[in-house]
Amino acid sequence: MARALGRLGPLWAGGRRRLPGSDTLRQQELKNSFSMQAKMPPCDFSPGKYESYPYERMLKIRKQNLAPSLVTYYKKPLLLHQGHMQWLFDYEGRRYLDLFAGIVTVSVGHCHPKVTAAAQKQLGRLWHTTNIYMHPLIQEYVEKLTALLPDPLKVVYLTNSGSEANDLAMFMARLYTRNFDLICFRGGYHGGSPYTLGLTCIGSYKHGVANAFGCQSTMLPDVFRGPWGGSHCRDSLVQTIRKCSCSPGCCEANNQYIEQFKDTLSTCVPKAIAGFIAEPIQGVNGAVQYPKRFLKEAFQLVRERGGVCIADEVQTGFGRTGSHFWGFQSHGVVPDIVTMAKGIGNGFPMAAVITTPEIANSLAQTLHFNTFGGNPMACVVGSAVLDAIAEDGLQKNSTEVGTYMLLEFAKLRDKFEIIGDVRGKGLMIGIEMVKNKTFRVKPPMCITKEDAAFAVEVFHAALMRHLERTAAS
Structure with a gap:
C-alpha cells in the first residue's frame, strides 16, 4: 500500500474556483488522466525488530501521562519505530516517505550516517x-x-x-x-x-x-x-x-x-x-x-x-x-x-x-x-x-527536487478546483485547499526525484478519491 507521511497546517478559508465544463465531464476527464497505482520507490534499508510495549499500551500511556495538548493528527496515531534518511518505519515494519521531516527539522535525513x-x-x-x-x-x-x-x-x-x-x-x-x-x-x-x-x-x-x-x-x-x-x-x-x-x-x-x-x-x-x-x-x-x-x-x-x-x-x-x-x-x-x-x-x-x-x-x-x-x-x-x-549537495537537491514537486503540484492545481494555490521555493512548499486546510510539504533535503514523483501520485490519488466521494454524496 502506498504511503506518504505529511501534515496539515493551520486552517484557512479561501475563495472557490470554478473550471469550465460540467462536473460530470470534468470528473471523467480527471479519472481518465489518472490510471496508475502509486508505487513506492525501493529502499535498501531494513529496520530492526520493534521490541517495546504493544500499541494499545503505548496509546494508553500517551493518553494518561503525556500532555493532552500533544495532538496526533491521525485517527489511528502513528507509532514510529525507526528512521533512515527520507524514510520512517512504524512498529509493524511499514515504511513511510517522510514529507514533513519532524516539523521541518530533519534536514539531512533520519540517522544520517555522517551525523x-x-x-x-x-x-x-x-x-x-x-x-x-x-x-x-x-x-x-x-x-x-x-x-x-x-x-x-x-x-x-x-x-x-x-x-x-x-x-x-x-x-x-x-x-x-x-x-x-x-x-x-x-x-x-x-x-x-x-x-x-x-x-x-x-x-x-x-x-x-x-x-x-x-x-x-x-x-x-x-x-x-x-x-x-x-x-x-x-x-x-x-x-x-x-x-x-x-x-x-x-x-x-x-x-x-x-x-x-x-x-x-x-x-x-x-x-x-x-x-x-x-x-x-x-x-x-x-x-x-x-x-x-x-x-x-x-x-x-x-x-x-x-x-x-x-x-x-x-x-x-x-x-x-x-x-x-x-x-x-x-x-x-x-x-x-x-x-x-x-x-x-x-x-x-x-x-x-x-x-x-x-x-x-x-x-x-x-x-x-x-x-x-x-x-x-x-x-x-x-x-x-x-x-x-x-x-551531499543538499542545497542543490532542494532546488532540483523542489522545483519538480512544485511544478507537478501546480499541474494538479490546474486540474482540481479544490486546490486554491500552490507556492513555495525549494523544499518548502504549500498547497492551499479552497476550504480550510494547507498542506505543508517540507521533506528531508535528501529526498529524490523518484520519491517526489511517488508523493505527487499519492496526492493525486487522494484528490481522485475525494472527487469520487463528493460525486456519490
Missing part, C-alpha cells in the same frame, strides 16, 4: 561541559557556522530551541535599541514560550492569557489570501491565478502592502521601536511568500525608526529554499539578528542567534549564558550537519 558517526564518537569522549569553559568543538563550530553568513553577522549565541532563540532575539533588540515595541506579521509563528507568543499571530496558539505586551502585528502581505496580489508577485516558479496589470519593475500589490506597513508604524507603535521580525517564507502558516521587494523596503522603514531587523530562519535556513543557504538572501537584505533552529541539528535539540558585535555587546553588560547551549554534543552534531549539507 550519527560523529555523535557516537563524541559520546565516548565528552558529553557536556558548560560553555563558560573552553572546549575545541564550540570554537570550531561557530567559526564554520559564521563563515556562512555575511558581515557583520559574526557573533553567535547557542541555545536549545527556536522559541528560546527568538526569545533571546527579542530581548537583545530591546536592550540594544533601548526601545520596547516589536512588529510582527499576522500569520507568523515565532515560538510557544510566554515571551514569543506575543509575536506568534495564529489563533490556535493563543491561550487567552496576557503575552503580547509590546508586540504589534501588521497586515501579512499575502498575495493569494490578501486584498492585493497578482501573477508576478512572489519569488516562486508558481504564481497565484490572480491577474495583475503591473508594469515591468513595478508591483502594485507590494506598494499597497508597504502602505499598510507604514500605517502600522504611524498609528500603532511609538516613533522609536525595538524592531521587526519576519520569516523569509512563513512556515506554520503554509509557506506564505511576500511580494519580492517587500522585506527590503520594510527593513529600511524599521531602521529609520531606530529598530533592528530580525530574520527567523528556523524553517527556511540551511539550504532548504534551494537558491540560497539562508532565506533572507533571496530578499536582498542583511538582517541585524538571525535566529535558527530545527534543521541546524537534524533533530538534535539545538538553536542559535547570530548578530553583530555591536548588538552582542548590549548583552554583555550583565551575566548571560545558557547551561546546555554549545555543549560538545550539540556542536559536533551541528558541525556534521553542515558537512553533510555540503558533501
Whole structure:
C-alpha cells in the first residue's frame, strides 16, 4: 500500500474556483488522466525488530501521562519505530516517505550516517561541559557556522530551541535599541514560550492569557489570501491565478502592502521601536511568500525608526529554499539578528542567534549564558550537519527536487478546483485547499526525484478519491 507521511497546517478559508465544463465531464476527464497505482520507490534499508510495549499500551500511556495538548493528527496515531534518511518505519515494519521531516527539522535525513558517526564518537569522549569553559568543538563550530553568513553577522549565541532563540532575539533588540515595541506579521509563528507568543499571530496558539505586551502585528502581505496580489508577485516558479496589470519593475500589490506597513508604524507603535521580525517564507502558516521587494523596503522603514531587523530562519535556513543557504538572501537584505533552529541539528535539540558585535555587546553588560547551549554534543552534531549539507549537495537537491514537486503540484492545481494555490521555493512548499486546510510539504533535503514523483501520485490519488466521494454524496 502506498504511503506518504505529511501534515496539515493551520486552517484557512479561501475563495472557490470554478473550471469550465460540467462536473460530470470534468470528473471523467480527471479519472481518465489518472490510471496508475502509486508505487513506492525501493529502499535498501531494513529496520530492526520493534521490541517495546504493544500499541494499545503505548496509546494508553500517551493518553494518561503525556500532555493532552500533544495532538496526533491521525485517527489511528502513528507509532514510529525507526528512521533512515527520507524514510520512517512504524512498529509493524511499514515504511513511510517522510514529507514533513519532524516539523521541518530533519534536514539531512533520519540517522544520517555522517551525523550519527560523529555523535557516537563524541559520546565516548565528552558529553557536556558548560560553555563558560573552553572546549575545541564550540570554537570550531561557530567559526564554520559564521563563515556562512555575511558581515557583520559574526557573533553567535547557542541555545536549545527556536522559541528560546527568538526569545533571546527579542530581548537583545530591546536592550540594544533601548526601545520596547516589536512588529510582527499576522500569520507568523515565532515560538510557544510566554515571551514569543506575543509575536506568534495564529489563533490556535493563543491561550487567552496576557503575552503580547509590546508586540504589534501588521497586515501579512499575502498575495493569494490578501486584498492585493497578482501573477508576478512572489519569488516562486508558481504564481497565484490572480491577474495583475503591473508594469515591468513595478508591483502594485507590494506598494499597497508597504502602505499598510507604514500605517502600522504611524498609528500603532511609538516613533522609536525595538524592531521587526519576519520569516523569509512563513512556515506554520503554509509557506506564505511576500511580494519580492517587500522585506527590503520594510527593513529600511524599521531602521529609520531606530529598530533592528530580525530574520527567523528556523524553517527556511540551511539550504532548504534551494537558491540560497539562508532565506533572507533571496530578499536582498542583511538582517541585524538571525535566529535558527530545527534543521541546524537534524533533530538534535539545538538553536542559535547570530548578530553583530555591536548588538552582542548590549548583552554583555550583565551575566548571560545558557547551561546546555554549545555543549560538545550539540556542536559536533551541528558541525556534521553542515558537512553533510555540503558533501551531499543538499542545497542543490532542494532546488532540483523542489522545483519538480512544485511544478507537478501546480499541474494538479490546474486540474482540481479544490486546490486554491500552490507556492513555495525549494523544499518548502504549500498547497492551499479552497476550504480550510494547507498542506505543508517540507521533506528531508535528501529526498529524490523518484520519491517526489511517488508523493505527487499519492496526492493525486487522494484528490481522485475525494472527487469520487463528493460525486456519490
